[in-house]
Amino acid sequence: MAFDYGTQELNIKNPFKLEGVARVVVGIILAVIGGFLFYQVAGVMEESVLLTAAYFFAGACFLLIGIIKAVGGLTRVVRFYVGRDAPSNLDKAYAAPVIYQMLRNKKNPTFVEPQGLIPRIVHSLFPRLLTAPPVLRNYSQKLILKVSKTLFAILLFGIVVLGFQVLTASGHVDGLAKDAAISTLLVLLALYLGLLWVRSEKPLDSANFTYGSTSAKSLFKMLLIAIAMPILVALGWSLSFSGLSGSEVAAYSSMFGLIIENNAVVTLVAVVLAGIVSLVVAFFLLMSARLNLFPTAVDRTHLNDEFRFDAHPKTLFTRLTNKVMMSRRELDIDNRVYNSYCDTKAANNNNSEFSMEYIAETQPLVLEAPEGKFYGLARTLITLAGHAASALAFILMFLLVADALSSIHEPPFSGWEEYVVYYLEMVFYFFILLLVAGYGKAAVHMSDLFRSEIFFKSNAILFEADGTFQQSTNYRGENRHEASSEETGFHFDSTYNMFGSSLLTSTFAVSGHHNLQQLRFVMSMADNDEFSKEIIDDLSYEMKKIERDVQTKRDADIQASMKRKTDAIYEQKSAELAAMANMGVIPSPQDTSANLVAKDDVDVKKIEE
Structure with missing residues (x-):
């Protein structure tokens, strides 16, 4: 399963x-x-x-x-396996400086201006396509280009037929060469259209995840071919028919005339138009439904204030990265870090400068899109219709092949002209069925494309701070030379900027290995005031906690130092009293035990003085 x-x-x-x-x-x-x-x-x-x-x-x-x-x-x-590293990081689609500009300046580099003639025409006809992911935009451009090639080929064929009619009427081309050339070009046109749609590339190939320029040069190449090929074909047939007798010319004329008169052109045009209209209408219906799923916005939260703490600035950085942001992991998966540094610069007049930057994104969580019934039903129907068209085309191909094979064994023809006409029509309709199969393949690819898009939600932050810090040494005692201890401390003064945004991103899954490791694109950016403010509040709390811990330790050290001094004074007074008693200056300690100085009676205030 x-x-x-x-x-x-x-x-x-x-x-x-x-x-x-x-x-x-x-x-x-x-x-x-x-x-x-x-x-x-x-x-x-x-x-x-x-x-x-x-x-x-x-x-x-x-x-x-x-x-x-x-x-x-x-x-x-x-x-379809999904690991803990799914989906891919944003830095696969955007460089770290681009993500920085995205969060700081409210820019979304996903939406770029189309390049090339065909993309500009497509976006002019459907302006909302600008806010679609690159994969959908590339697919739409290639679909429209393929449709343009198909219609352009039909148009050129019609112009060629009209040109042959004019040349035949003027006597420059005989009727036999005209019919033979038109019949040949008709079969070649069906072959070209069939291969054009059957050889369609998969829209989820890695090359389609980046913007490309769809050029119209291929249309100009088709124009050149449309000018040269009819001339060469007609010339070839004219040379082939030279030296034929009158009966042979009549037989050939009847043969090629039957191909044209058997509604072959009408059939080809009908299939072409039906397939193109169906695909274009299905695509724009799906695209409209897709673009209505989520609103497109570019916004973010900006918090700006000062930090002054008795600590080294790297303490601020490590608390942010290893404590505050670590507590905001989703699904116990590490945050995606796109840039991280804390630089302490050279000292200047006992002040050292520092700067830090931290860009991170929480683990993206899957977001169920509010598709509605139409979007899901449309994709299902297009998938089934595409496979049904392909299956029907293959079945009809089988029947054509079976009929052609049976005619080899038992030819039902009275003359060779009918034999040639029959097999030419077989080849022609085989190519038309190939075109139908190509339409089915395109429909399946289209439904796959819209079905495979998966949305994610996450929070991204950009924290940057600049300022100065000082190093100081605190001594405990009457002076630094008689100090009982010393302590090195730091104090920094900085200004920070906190930018945060709630991201809506999407990627396109593929079947097989690395199915969710394709590029992930930012579709929408919203403010995340609560998330950003909580980070600043927690970071401030952590730094104040460090200051409290340092102060508590300092107070404990002072109490311990005072206790040591009290003990020393007590021992000194006791020694003095004992010496005076031995000299007879004062009574012995046994007689004056009540007058001895107790530890608790030592004047602490005098000691401190």
Whole structure:
């Protein structure tokens, strides 16, 4: 079963279960088709070697694709491990100076100006896209670029067809070359569109986590190809048809004319437009729902005051890092520290300067997004629709292949022209089904992208202080040369700035190892007055506690010193009385025991004087 929850109750669920199950189902269907084709191999082995090889190759392809899809689906269902270091640190996406500016100056570097023609057009049509994570912005730009390529290819094909019509009417190109060139270009167009959408890269690749410029240069390349290819194709067919007899020209004209007249162009355009409209509408519906989940804000708390304590400034730093912030760990996981230093500079007139900086973030906790029914239902329907489209396309491909293989064994054609038309149409519709499978793959990638986003909440602080400190030595006694003890002390005077913010961050989980180690982005920043004030209050309490402990120790040392002096005076007086008694100056101690000086009668005030 899947490892749904991380240690210490991180509560990060596996977002890929539904998609994994759908992949398994599609994989099983394709594997069954491949197995059926393998089963047919034994029946046709004696009839035709070519037919046997065709069945074997088709069965191997279906079986291999099915196994790959099924294994990939199982991996997504059962493999989602979350460790104690999840999610990644902010310094993977932002450098420490950037985080410093983010907290100090209320800047969010996640939202940057789009670069390139296509990104600017996309953000002009949908301005709110600017506040989306880089992954979603990159995906939207690449989706629109792919849609632009598709529509541009259809437009160029229409212009080419119109150009051939004009050239044929003017007598520069004969009708046979025109029909052959248009038929060839139509099949090549279907192949290009099918490969364009099937070869779509995964939106959760690491390259998509950073902003990129989507250039429109590919559209200009398509324009150049659209100018050169029709000329080369028409020229090639004209050379091929040179020297044909009249009956052969009529046969070829009938053959290529059938391809164009069989609604092939209408079918291609209908499939293209239906797929594009469905994907674009689904994307913008999902994006609108995603952007409405949380408000976008850039704010923070700022506290500014002075600290004056009888302690070394490094004591302030260590209390902040090892005591105050340690007590604010979440889930017993250490805070994320992005910068930490305490620099004591050279002394100047018995005053030493110091500066310190500390940037840290508490362990991010998973935040359940208020998705609502529409967002979750839309992602589920798009996932199922994408896999259904892919499965349907593969099934129809199987039927096409099966029909083509059967026609090899028993050709139902009266002439070779019909034979060529039939197989050209088979290839054409195979490429159209490849395009449908590409649309299904794009829909699955889209739903995966929106499903895999996981939100976190955390608190980040920036504490910086600058000031001076002095070192002093305290002596106990009448003067420093007769002191009973000495004590080295410090005093610092500083001004601090405390910046704090409650962060809403998001990352995109991937299936497999390091599933939550992708870049994490700051989506929103809010003030955290209570959190920041508690840190300052606790830090002040800790420093005052240190001063109290030092004072208590100092008072204890003074009491002990006074006691030693009292004992010394008592012993000295006792010795003097004993000597006077031995000399007969005073009665012996036995006769005057009541008059002896007791310890408690020693005048402490005189001793102190």
